[in-house]
Amino acid sequence: MKRGRPHGQGLGWGGFLNKVTIRDVAEFAQVSQATVSNYFHKPRKLSDATRERIRQAVETLGFVPNDAARTLRTGVSPVIGYVAFELASATTPEIAAAIERRVSAQDMYLLMANDTGSRMREREYLQLFEQQRVAGVIISPVGDVEAELARLRRRGIASVLSARRAVSPVQASVSTDHVAGARLAVQHLIELGRRKIGFVASSLDLQQIADRQRGALSVIETVADATLEIISVPERTVEAGIACADRLARRRPADRPDALFCVNDLLAIGIVSSFVAGRSVRVPEDIAVMGYDDIEFAQSTIVPLSTVRTPHAQLGTAAADLLLDEIALLRGSERAGEERVAPKIEFTPELVVRASTIGV
Template sequence: MAASMREVAALAGVSMGTISNVLNKPDMVSAPTRERVEAAIAQLGFVRNDAARQLRAGQSRMLAVVVLDARNPFFLDVAAGAESVADRSDLLTVIVGSGESEERENRQLRLLMEQRVQGILLSPVGENIPMLDKLDRQGTPVVLLDRGSRAPGRSSVAVDDVHGGRLAARHLMDLGHRTLVYVGGPESIRQVRDRRSGALDAVAESASTRMSTLWAPSLSIEAGAKAAAQILDATDRPTAVVCANDLLALGVLQECVQRGVRVPEELAIVGYDDIDYAAGAAVPLTSIAQPRAELGRAAAELLLQQVAAPVDHEFQQLTFSPSLVVRGSTDHGWRGSTL
């Protein structure tokens, strides 16, 4: 049977109030008394009932990170950045994947609201997020992650995806490509649309260049491989592909390797996110890099600032710039470079 706080207090020879201070406000307790209590806790194997404490406080010690795909290495790196900030405040970081489904996202947000999490970092699927108003009324801070906020009363951390799309298309055009295809994920995701918009802006600068669009059902390797099959089977095959993320690009590359299509000689490929797998692919992948861990850290810091000052909080919308990382999937003479 688990030891109780009363048993710890008896063994340490202190009051229950002192035990509570050691657990929650250790700076209020003298070092000798704190050491005596900690020794009693260790001897008895006491573990505090955090659920009961949260019930009394009306708030948990959890920070939730809700992302489009919890399996995507990009979001894992972003979450790791957030976790490094949460750790300093003794918060538990929980990563939740919406699976690119608005219905699932709303259900998860409702469950997190019921758990009274300290705050939520949210990379939303669509533009309409019904649960946000309810979370605001409850007093649960939400910071948009990898998505800029269009409301002044909402903090956000994002990357300039329109610029990233331009970088990808211009790189291919500078290499002489004039027939491009954009492989995107669900059109409901703003980042996917913004990256396409940027690529279209670049293509519009050249009268001799055209770009078609192929919408994929998800931002996954499997979806990328299926998209590649359509591209490679087309009678008017393009010479270059811009992908909405690296997983799609890796799927395109995988299909090319299986069919014996040479990359980049027969088909050049640019991904987006610059996940670690990009550099280690069969043909190292050119990609648009985002500061993944920095995104997570910045978002978590904004969230904890709002937790600390919910009334007088100054909302911020931070935007980072992406960069082009050139590798072998676009440059057969590649030796490694970043622009």
Template sequence: MLGTMGREVNRGGAMAVSVKDVARVAGVSAGTVSNALNHPERVAEETVERVRAAIRELGYVRNDAARQLRAGRSRSVGLIVLDMRNPFYADVARGADARAERDGLSVLVSDSARDHGRERRLVDLFAEQRASGVIATPLTDDLAPFEALARHGVPVVLVDHEGDSDGLSTVSVDDRKGGRLAVERLLARGCRRIAFVGGPRDLRQVRDRFEGARRAVAEAPGAALERIDIDDLTVDHGRAAGERLLRRSERPDGLFAANDLVAVGLLQALTMTGDVRVPGDIALVGYDDIDFAASTVVPLTSVRQPAELLGATAIELLGRAPGEHVRFEPEVIGRATA
């Protein structure tokens, strides 16, 4: 609202500080203040510091919303992940945020919670907010919402998704190779009755990791692969799968979990009674190599994805021509479970 002299007043009743106020205290023009804020390379370093000192003294906060409206784009990047409960996505977000800060950008993280409707609403929301780009781990191979966003001039980078659209850039890890590496680790230990624990089946990551596992087993004489489906990639679902295994008379001698959360749940169930030795009776390999994989009761062998590098690379790809595809190689991090 306006004060008695026409100056803008904030909600607390105090007069809002303007660019002209900053210019007066710094002894420069309003245009110099604008350049010091938006293009500091055009202004002498001493002058920039005087402007910053005046800003600190006055407590000036620039109206970024108005500047964004003039520019047609915000300085924010939307990041949509499948499941914020998974530390892997927190690491992706950390990498994206660190790289974005270097470019003067901020990252707004949202969780699709593996819900189609929510994913579409988040895409629409970031479009309405004039995001300078959107990074997403798509729920399915239906990329129509992201392709529409790209057609309207918003750069889109898909994370943990291999490239199959010319209008979208992608950054991913070779999950088929990761699945193969996990099972080859189990085979090298002498495991021949191997089970893959993961789901749901419509997740690309689950499909690709299982396919890599299947190919590795197919090339190993005398080896067999069982698939144990679960509804969600969580510790609870992994633990429930492990409890079902304990009730069986014939068990696998090697387990490949679709991610580390599932592997942690399996490990909890298998070691809780003391009847099963890991890896003596059943060896176990997880996927993602999240931070606490090394801190489980039996340190977890896992297939590592460079999560923070994925996020940082996604930010970099937003500034390039669309249709670029970057793929990283996974690696097995050997610990005590396999």
């Protein structure tokens, strides 16, 4: 068979983009239509030479696969949606990368959305993913979305709550025990003799942050002379940490906390950097500083940061694996809306002690 352009179509393929079919690609590349389909959806099944031949055919003909048509025909979407409330945070990229690795291994695709902390935007993305008929959704929510996720399940779209434990027994979730993590942090500070603890946080209505506050209070309440001061910041960034430290440094020494528990490492890094640069507050002699998350830069700051390690990559992997299981269960179920007790995976955080609380 001689490879070339189908009869009747000229050199300018742009005008015929919608007329090129998978059959045209197969004929051009001298392979079967099933092989072309595998190129798009199961490329690992093909040899390098076959993939390259099909790639050249696709590029020459200007073929664009119609995944919407495929979904309607097979009832199976190759797409998974992921909604995060802080794509720019230090932990989300690691979680997302772990999800992507698992999804890619199944020859599926991941679409990510950032709700920017907006409950309305969060629901809009869920509606968009529903309209696109994705196979499943992983969501790290700002608000309570379990009712929406239940509706999606009834429509045949699986879901997993990420970073928050589900309330409903039929909702799958993967989370970290942030109450336990906060207890570890504050108990460490108490054992060092610190009694005036500052809790540096924003978005106290966010469940993950509220859990850390609850864990901190549970320790403070057991120590008669210990106090917990809520120190509010507008956002959980290095810049907000620097501004917070500047305000604390302007207080009289007697009015300052003797330890800070920050709800993430970025805040703690900003605070430590500002204290060290200003030289009016020593870390940890005057104020011990504790972070949360154990991000990549926590151990390499000017004063290595004590923190609480949470398993970011493991959480992402577990969320993806659980969603793939949920998708398989929905596809194999006679009734997509049937209720069952769904798995709830919860990771236990780990205390990491460095110089910002115990010194060199």
